[in-house]
Amino acid sequence: MPQHAHPEAMAPSKPGSTRTAPPLRPPQLPFAGRYRAYTLFGWTGLLYLLLGFLALRVVWALGDGKQAFDAVIASFEHPLYIAFHVLALVGVVFVGVRFFRLFPKAQPPRIGPVKPPPPAVILTALYAVWIGVTVVFAAILAGGIFA
Amino acid sequence: MKRLLLKVEPILWLLFGQGILIGTLLLTGWVLVLGIAAPLGVVDPISYARAHDLGASLIGRLVLLALIALPLWKGAHHMRHVFIDTGGGDRDATVAPLLYLLAAAGSLVAILAVVRL
8 A cells, every 4th residue: 555755755854055135137137148139039028919919900800891901901001010010020030930949948858658859850840830831821811822 | 916926827828838839820921911011012912801701710710819819918928027027026016917917808809809700
């Protein structure tokens, strides 16, 4: 019959030193050294928020009728919108590349008897899916397929 | 509020991760065509009738909902951490609920937007 583990089984043999000082802000924050990419990655959150609300505006207009939908699409011809979308595209690609690079590093050494594929295979598969989804979605939005 | 935020932390991180993954997969084509190529006259955007037909299907509604809501949660969670990094954790009890409320409100309106298609 299995016995319960001792509640202190995992406790250290002697008390460790407790950190009492508050965490210090790295002096390199926000833009020095490797923190530049980290900070820029954080600020892409603002781009995603704005893109989410812009997409909401388009979909809401789609529900309002042809005139409203065409007006929203036409409003994107303003140079400020185009500049924002160019910046947003750079941000989205940056997020994708940075995030997908994490995937191979985040894999467990093995799941049961199965080892994960080599990092290059995982990365190639992710980029293939990304490019595939982008091409199909772009073709739909440009009226190239399902038209 | 802090205890509530800690309790829902796994959900927030899930939405954040999906916002990056699915948001990035969908937003690339969306921005490329509707934000850049169509306004510059490189391609003609999808017609209203076709967009409505595709968007009103079950898959269309789910895709549009993901396209709107997931980036909102990614954005809110990331901006929360930008505020913590730049201003410390003292303001987190105020900033975090505001950002998540913004994402939640946007998500609710997004549900309404795809239901009314």
